Amino acid sequence: MFRVRVEELGSGWGLVERDGWGDVFDALKRPRLVRGGGDGEVLMIGGLRSGFAVDSPCSTVMILRLDxxxxxxxxxxxxxxxxxxxFATAAPGGSGGQGGGNNKVKVFGGEGRVWFSGRRVSGRMAMWEEEKVGGGSWRWVEGIPGYGDGVYRGFVYNAGFTEIP
Structure with a gap:
């Protein structure tokens, strides 16, 4: 791990914005940024709103790429x-699995891979892997250690000591 002050970075921060980007951001609920697979790419992942209201339910997860x-x-x-x-959980009186329930999905990743975990999905995670041409491929990754509320946070570290010659 390392630490650096913003002043030490040199040029400072610059606003990255374009007309029309508001529509992109308004379409996604709880967007997250992840480093893309190629140099100069950023992925934004969020729930695709089924309407324009702030509390609209999501119909799926969308991944957008910024060049x-x-x-x-x-x-x-x-x-x-x-x-x-x-990943969908039925809310009281909701339609569970139809986009109307509590379907929070935890998102993390980098370098062209995005991982998704959730409370309803135990022992596995969904993974999207960016491909050179086109979009990417989706698959389940099985055998993920966890507990009733989802996967473990952090990572497993198996320390050991071997004989020193």
């Missing part, structure tokens, strides 16, 4: 509906 060279967004992927339904 920093061109400053343009493009759709990189959408979580398949069968996979998304596994």
């Amino acid at each position: 920093l060279g061109r400053m343009e967004w493009e759709e990189a992927g959408k979580m398949p509906m069968e996979m998304y339904k596994c």
Whole structure:
């Protein structure tokens, strides 16, 4: 781990913004940024709202790619509906799995891979992997250690000591 002060970075911060980007941000609920697979790419992951109201339920998870060279967004992927339904939890009186329930999905990753975990999905995580051409591929990763509320946080470290010659 390392630490650096903002003043030491040199040029400081610059506003990255374009007309029309508001529509992109308004379409996603709880967006997260992750480093893309290529240099100069950023991925934004969030729930795709089914309407324009602030409290609209989500219909799936959307991945958008920002090309920093061109400053343009493009759709990189959408979580398949069968996979998304596994993350959905029925709210009281809700439609569970139809986008109307509590379907919080934890998102993390980097370098072209995005991982998704949730309370309803134990022992596995969904993974999206960016491909060179087109969008990306979705798959389940099985055998993830966890507990009733989801996967463990952090990582497993197996320390050991061997004989010193």
